[in-house]
Amino acid sequence: MEKKKTVNLDLKQFGMVFALIAIYIIFYFMTGGINATPMNMNNLIMQNSYVVILATGMLLCVLTGNVDLGVGSYVALCGAIAAKLVVENGMSIALAFLITILVGTAFGAFNGFFIAYLDIPPFVVTLAGMLIGRGLTYTLLESKTVGPLPDAYVKVGAGFFITNKIQMGSGTLDIVCIIVAIVATALIILSELKSIKTRQKYGLAIVTPWQTIVKLAIIIAIVWFFFYKLARYNGIPIVLIIMAVIVGIYHFITSKTVPGRQIYALGGNAKAARLSGIDTRKVFFWVYTNMGFLAAIAGIVLSARNASATPKAGDGFELDAIASCYIGGAAAAGGIGTVIGAVVGAFVMGxxxxxxxLIGLSTDLQKVVKGLVLLGAVTFDILSNKKKK
Structure with a gap:
């Protein structure tokens, strides 16, 4: 009987996950456990939802070897449009959201046209977009805050999914969260079994069983910790569902579809991609159009979270989105990176x-720390690639 081929788990793939866990544990002790309270876990999701959404779109730009510097301005502009339509024009929320998403997508297509068909460098185009978007936001809002927004609008960014609470100890427990955790656990195990079966089918080596069990145990423990904390608060935030849907769709696009593989090919070697028959102009166009689309969604979520639209909304979001991608393992030169990695990077930043x-560090020093983390992540990526070569 032929012996099954096994390999050790590639720990580099989970480097940022380990870093995320380590950072969380460090702050757990530094804050006396405040960062692990149900309320703070909920805040962590809501405060980083728009960064995760932007990082998902930014990853596609990074995979081409470029970035979009204007997303923070697009977020502000789209949030302003949605708020103005609802508050001052009395438009239905659904129609206002649709118009806002169309405007954001059009802004992205505007950038994509200059980048893809006029060969203007993405850095220049998106820098111009940043200035144009911010200027239009100030003009539209007349440098004022628009709000408060209706409860149905606010619910998108600060509301919760259907809950079914039961009394447990001194508090309550949301059964819906527990059911979701059970389903997620089952899907994780089934996905791993399917992966093992596929590798065996094609004669590929599988990860040593005990290492697979340890990996699954850690992932499932994180899932249960996360959903248990949400269950002890108000249940699943609506914005978490929006994030999960977006991340799931784009993970599928980048890993299982032809357009997704074309982005990797373009970032890996643009000339080779063109010679292989890939329409690189079309790829550039849809990548930046998509960034405008996701920025519009992030703008709606942010304005809903704040219950208002302000001229300075989204300030610096482009840096958080870009940093999330690089910290999550995307290569600065393009062609390497995953949506899940970008999400992990976003939560590292979060x-x-x-x-x-929570520990009261000044905002000035916070920027220093985030800058060092970003520099360290990119430096590690570049040095690792040099060692491989």
Whole structure:
């Protein structure tokens, strides 16, 4: 009987996950456990939802070897449009959201046209977009805050999914969260079994069983910790569902579809991609159009979270989105990176921001820490690639 081929788990794939856990534990002790309270876990999700949404779109730009510097301005502009339509024009929330998403997508297509078909460098185009978007936001809002927004609008960014609470100890427990945790656990195990079966089918080596069990145990423990904390608060935030849907769709696009693989090919070697028959102009166009689309969604979520639209909304979001991608393992030169990695990177930034806020670190020093983390992540990526070569 042929012996099954096994390999050790590639720990580098989970480097940022380990870093995220380590950072969280460090702040747990520094804050006396405040960062692990149900309320703070909920805040962590809501405060980083728009960064996760932007990081998902930004990853596609980074995979091409470029970035979009204007997303923070697009977020502000789209949030302003949605708020103005609802508050001052009495438009239905659904129609206002649709128009806002169309405007954001059009802004992205505007950038994509100059980048893809006029060969203007993305850095220049998106820098111009940043200035145009911010200027239009100030003009539209007349440098004023628009609000308060209706409860149905606010619910998108600060509301919760259907709950079914039971009394447990001194508090309550949301059964819906527990059911979701059970389903997530089952899906994780089934996905791993399917992966093992596929590798065996094609004669590929599988990860040593005990290492697979340890990996699954850690992932499932994180899932249960996360959903248990939400269950002890108000249940699943609506914005978490929005994030999960977006991340799931884009993970599928980048890993299982032809357009997704074309982005990787373009970032890996643009000339080779063109010679292989890939329409690189079309790829550039849809990547930046998509960034405008996701920025519009993030703008709606942010304005809903704040219950108002302000001229300075989204300030610096482009840096958080870009940093999330690089910290999550995306290569600065393009062609390497995953949506899940970008999400992990976004939560690394989120946990850092949250933890530094809870311990009372000044905003000036917070920027220093985030800058060092970003520099360290990119330096590690470049040095690792040099060693491989």
């Amino acid at each position: 946990v850092l921001n949250n933890g530094m806020f």
